[in-house]
Amino acid sequence: MSLIRHAVAAEDAARVPGAVVLTDVVKRYGRGPGAVTALDGVSLNVAPGSFTCLVGASGCGKSTLLSLVAGLDELSAGSIDNVERPVAMMFQESALFPWLTVSGNVELALRVKGVGRAERRQRAAELLDTVRLNGFAHKRPHELSGGMRQRVALARALAQDASVLLMDEPFGALDAMTRDILHDELERIWRERELTVLFVTHNVREAVRLGDRVVLLSSRPGRVLNVYDVGLDRPRRIDSAPVAGLAAEITDALREEVSRHAG
Amino acid sequence: MPVETVSSKEEDTSRERLSGLDELERTPVTETRWGRFGSRLWASTWPKVLALVLVIGVWQFLVLIEWKPVWVLPAPLTVWEDLAAYASTPDYWQAILITMQRALTGFALSVLVGSVLGIAVARFRPLRAAIGSAITGLQTMPSIIWFPLAILLFKISESAIMFVVVLGAVPAIANGIISGIDYVPPAYKRVGAVLGMKGLTLYRHVILPATLPSFVSGLKQGWAFAWRSLMAGELLVIIAGQGSIGALMQGAREFNDASRVIGWIVTVLVIGILVDAAFRAADNRIRSSWGLNQDR
Numbered sequence: 301m302s303l304i305r306h307a308v309a310a311e312d313a314a315r316v317p318g319a320v321v322l323t324d325v326v327k328r329y330g331r332g333p334g335a336v337t338a339l340d341g342v343s344l345n346v347a348p349g350s351f352t353c354l355v356g357a358s359g360c361g362k363s364t365l366l367s368l369v370a371g372l373d374e375l376s377a378g379s380i381d382n383v384e385r386p387v388a389m390m391f392q393e394s395a396l397f398p399w400l401t402v403s404g405n406v407e408l409a410l411r412v413k414g415v416g417r418a419e420r421r422q423r424a425a426e427l428l429d430t431v432r433l434n435g436f437a438h439k440r441p442h443e444l445s446g447g448m449r450q451r452v453a454l455a456r457a458l459a460q461d462a463s464v465l466l467m468d469e470p471f472g473a474l475d476a477m478t479r480d481i482l483h484d485e486l487e488r489i490w491r492e493r494e495l496t497v498l499f500v501t502h503n504v505r506e507a508v509r510l511g512d513r514v515v516l517l518s519s520r521p522g523r524v525l526n527v528y529d530v531g532l533d534r535p536r537r538i539d540s541a542p543v544a545g546l547a548a549e550i551t552d553a554l555r556e557e558v559s560r561h562a563g
Numbered sequence: 564m565p566v567e568t569v570s571s572k573e574e575d576t577s578r579e580r581l582s583g584l585d586e587l588e589r590t591p592v593t594e595t596r597w598g599r600f601g602s603r604l605w606a607s608t609w610p611k612v613l614a615l616v617l618v619i620g621v622w623q624f625l626v627l628i629e630w631k632p633v634w635v636l637p638a639p640l641t642v643w644e645d646l647a648a649y650a651s652t653p654d655y656w657q658a659i660l661i662t663m664q665r666a667l668t669g670f671a672l673s674v675l676v677g678s679v680l681g682i683a684v685a686r687f688r689p690l691r692a693a694i695g696s697a698i699t700g701l702q703t704m705p706s707i708i709w710f711p712l713a714i715l716l717f718k719i720s721e722s723a724i725m726f727v728v729v730l731g732a733v734p735a736i737a738n739g740i741i742s743g744i745d746y747v748p749p750a751y752k753r754v755g756a757v758l759g760m761k762g763l764t765l766y767r768h769v770i771l772p773a774t775l776p777s778f779v780s781g782l783k784q785g786w787a788f789a790w791r792s793l794m795a796g797e798l799l800v801i802i803a804g805q806g807s808i809g810a811l812m813q814g815a816r817e818f819n820d821a822s823r824v825i826g827w828i829v830t831v832l833v834i835g836i837l838v839d840a841a842f843r844a845a846d847n848r849i850r851s852s853w854g855l856n857q858d859r
Contacts, residue, residue: 372756389757395750398853399772408768412758432581442854445588460758478588481580488577 317384318348318463318496320369326377327364338364340521341378348463351490351497353511355504355550357558361522362500366466369498387464388457392472394449396441402452403428403437409459427455430489447478451485458493465490467499471506480538483509487535504554505547509538516550518557526553637822646826654806659830662797662808665721669728670789676729677736677785684737685744695741698734706731706792710799721805724796731792732785739781743774776849783842790835 327339338361346352354362367373369380370389396405406424415423428434431451441449450470457465471479487510490497501507507514514528528550532542619639625631626638637645649655684690684698709727717723747770755769797809808827815823850856 370757372753386757386759391750391753393750395748395754397751397754397769397772398855399775409758412760412764412768432578440852440854443589445585447588448585456754456758478584481584485577485581 318494319382320344320346320464320496320498321381322346322365322369322378323381324378325365325368325375325380327361327368327373328376337521339368340523342517342522342524343378344515344524346496346498348496349494351499351510351512353499353501353507353514354517355501355507355514355554356517356522356525357502357519357554359519359522360517362517363468365517365522366468366498366500369464370466382464384462384464386460386462387466388460388462389466389468390450390453390457390470392469394441394446394453396449396452396456398441400441401437402433402439402441402444405441405452406455406459409456413460423459424455427458428452430458430492431455431485445478447474447482450474450482454486454489458489463494464496464498467497469501470499472501472503479506483538484535486510504550505538505543508532508543508547508550509536514546514550516553516557519561525557634819635821637825642822642825642829645822646829649823649826654811658806658808658811659834661805662793663834665724665728665797665807666790666793669725669793670732670786672725673729673732673736673785673789674782677733677781678740680733681737681740681781682744685741698737698741701730702734702738706788707795707799710796713796714800719800719802721802723800724793727796728789728792732789735788736781736785739778739784740774743777743781744770746777747773776846776853776855779842779846779849783839783846786838786842790838794831 322342322344325339325342326337329336329338342361342365344352354365356362364373366389368375369382370387371385396402397408400408403421403424406427407420410420410423425434425437428437431454433448433451433455436444436448436452441452444452453470471482474482483506486497489495497510499507499510504514508528508530511530514530516525516528517523518525528546530546532546536543622639626633626636630636680694680698684694706727709730710723713723713726717726751769751773752765755765760768794809797807798813801810801813808831812824812827815827847856
């Protein structure tokens with residue numbers, strides 16, 4: 301069991317850009333007897349440049365965990381140490397702004413950071429090239445397919461130039477073929493840019509396909525049940541036997557956890 | 564160098580695969596052909612032509628059966644001839660100018676007041692409870708009810724008319740903004756927060772742009788209220804020396820000039836239709852560039 305809980309090491313790890321150290325994170329909603337504990341003592345040491353997938357059944361607080369790391373929500377107890385704020389984040393819905401062009405959406409992330417107009421234009425073009433969407437800069441979001449929109453959202457997230465990228469089921473609404481291709485793309489971009497990725501998904505195979513580690517969370521309250529080191533060589537394929545094998549093992553553990561909640 | 568060959572080949576594969584996927588996933592854009600444009604134009608025109616024919620038919624019928632004496636209810640052709648002659652006099656256009664000036668001033672004032680009020684109410688919770696319901700209450704009031712008070716407050720003056728016009732239009736415009744802000748998708752606000760936007764920046768780049776469609780429909784409604792209030796005002800508050808549409812219409816009634824009265828009614832109808840078409844065009848433009856009307 302490679303559950304990390306070295307408080308001293310954590311202090312040092314958090315000094316490195318891209319590292320995220322969670323120590324006994326607790327998140328409760330509401331007060332008194334009606335309070336719901338979403339996360340209960342989650343500790344996790346995310347190394348810079350690593351790809352960590354969080355899986356769990358409904359109610360495990362995996363999205364809550366990302367919101368806390370992003371600083372969108374307040375902790376009830378514990379601590380999260382990461383050097384940078386804001387971190388980049390993308391969601392299941394692309395949430396591109398319909399009043400801006402594709403390029404305008406990417407540029408907005410730069411604009412908020414105070415980047416000048418000419419440089420914005422140029423960096424947006426580079427980022428759109430990174431996600432292979434050159435030629436679509438002047439389209440409106442609604443003119444693109446779901447997969448393309450997620451790539452724009454990824455480009456917008458990359459525009460934040462943060463070393464930590466949080467992804468909340470980013471490919472959840474896409475069809476299998478698109479998702480498969482986007483896995484390759486994400487892997488490429490993660491490697492090229494040496495990003496630290498925290499990736500939430502309910503798709504265990506996707507987690508094994510992408511992650512260096514897969515963190516399995518329990519439900520209600522969310523706790524770290526197990527951390528799997530995915531020692532498979534890259535590039536991986538989602539339908540390869542080793543990926544399927546480890547995914548089956550994790551799915552079994554997940555099923556056990558779900559049954560535990562049987563009324 | 565074999566390493567580089569591999570990586571550039573990999574790069575090509577990635578580009579090729581994605582562009583293939585993009586090609587397949589995007590819905591092919593159907594070209595708007597002239598034939599289609601023509602049939603669409605016809606489809607939107609014929610109900611209006613039919614309506615016109617029906618109204619004029621009934622009118623002509625009432626004239627033929629002599630439901631009322633001709634000097635009270637003149638025939639459509641008489642009114643048309645009178646209107647055509649009148650439209651070549653400066654009086655006619657001067658009246659339209661005065662009225663439109665009032666309408667635009669009143670509307671601009673209402674947009675200003677309505678926008679500030681709407682943002683303030685949407686933004687500050689205590690204001691919300693108090694003023695929010697006042698705005699809704701105000702919207703149920705027929706604007707003509709304000710005129711006696713307006714005349715007492717401002718006498719027979721331009722201000723009396725403006726007071727009622729603004730009072731009529733502001734709630735609709737404010738409500739457009741308030742509901743626009745209320746229905747900004749939470750996902751947009753989350754993205755704004757992730758990008759590091761707060762307070763005014765978030766308003767400027769996310770919340771206000773997102774309210775645009777709702778704001779435009781508020782404007783459209785606000786204009787309708789302003790226009791109605793103005794017409795009521797011009798008929799009630801007749802300012803000496805100001806030959807507005809309402810004033811000239813009242814004058815025509817005093818001279819039993821039914822033809823002229825109907826001529827003005829037609830004029831007001833046409834102005835209303837034109838302004839409505841302008842708002843509709845703006846609305847359609849926003850909708851199509853935002854992808855809100857995907858019913859092609």
